Amino acid sequence: MSRTSLSAIPPYVFYELDARRAAARATGQPLLDVGIGSPDGPIPPVVVETMQRVAADRSLSGYPYFQGHPLFREAVAGYLHTRFGVTIDPAGELLALAGSKEGIAELILAHTNPGDVVLIPAVYYPVYARATLLAGAEPVYVPFLPDGCLDLDALDAATVARATVMIVNYPGNPTTTSVSLDELARYVAFAERHGLLLLSDLAYSELSYDGYAVPSVLQVPGASRVAVETHTCSKSFNMAGVRIAFLAGNREAIARLDAYRANIGYGVSTLAQLAGAAAFTHHAQIVPPIVAEYRARRDAIVTAFTAGGWHVPAPTATMYLWLDVPPGLSDWQWVDALIEHAGVVVTPGMAFGDAGRGKFRVSFVQPAEQLVRAAEGIVATAAWSTAQRR
């Protein structure tokens, strides 16, 4: 397969959604946006204070450390140890990232050659496939079993033989599926058996409810022989705009990504790294109120859907609902109907791959009262569209 040119990659669905949102706003229509997963909460005060101090510190104004500031690496190692019982070598098994999206893309670019296969969950966060195409590699989509785990037996041997990287994302965006540590161990074993680099995208490590503690793939004994994991401050700490994340795990994979990045950048802004260090250091204080707010929002919107006659199970993790588009409508027809009739913006399921068609995603990025309004608007629009088709 030859290197895919940018123009051959389909338009980014979130751009298209932005255009529809802007067109509706231009007509003066008020919109309730539950489409994008950008947290609306404030950056925690301890992080803001750190950023103010760092911004004024003359000794921190030079280029950052390529791999990560020592204080960032120390804070992350401490967090992984207290939160997951995982011990890493902060000097060789860790890399600061300017957000996990960019880090995942760079990891794929650094670890694939044209013609390689990257194994991607059938419904997926878009960068997995897009970076694969940019690398000239081939995305192969792994179907889900009914419980949301990956159906690895569905892959044929020739495809697996060409694969170099396999990506897993639990809790999943947009699916909200969670898995056990035993399931993660199955993926580690598969990666080891087939000589793959396993990338676990753990963007929602802290956003879980009802007693469910999200596991890290690095808790699987021996995982760092084949696995790396991305974590981000974006969701756990309301820091999506700060752009700070990290990659931890397999030493060779980290060295390779570090070497790749050294050619194109200077590492991650010191301001962002030290903001991230403050967040990871104080995670035990910062996370509970954020989770409590999302839990209240989740309960409010699920209750509103139930009152409208929709069966919507409450997810045990993430900040999303992943729902069925009413029968007879395409994803975009449904998105447009919602904008027009309810003033509600949701994300069409096809934004997350072909297997996402027929679904849509709602994000808990508005206060509970607004989410209730969004649910009522969605229920009413579905009833209206059913009546139209009679």
Ligand SMILES: Cc1ncc(COP(=O)(O)O)c(C=O)c1O
């Ligand atoms: C599964 C998943 N991975 C990665 C990201 C990107 O996070 P970051 O802000 O760290 O780039 C997101 C953001 O929505 C996500 O849902």
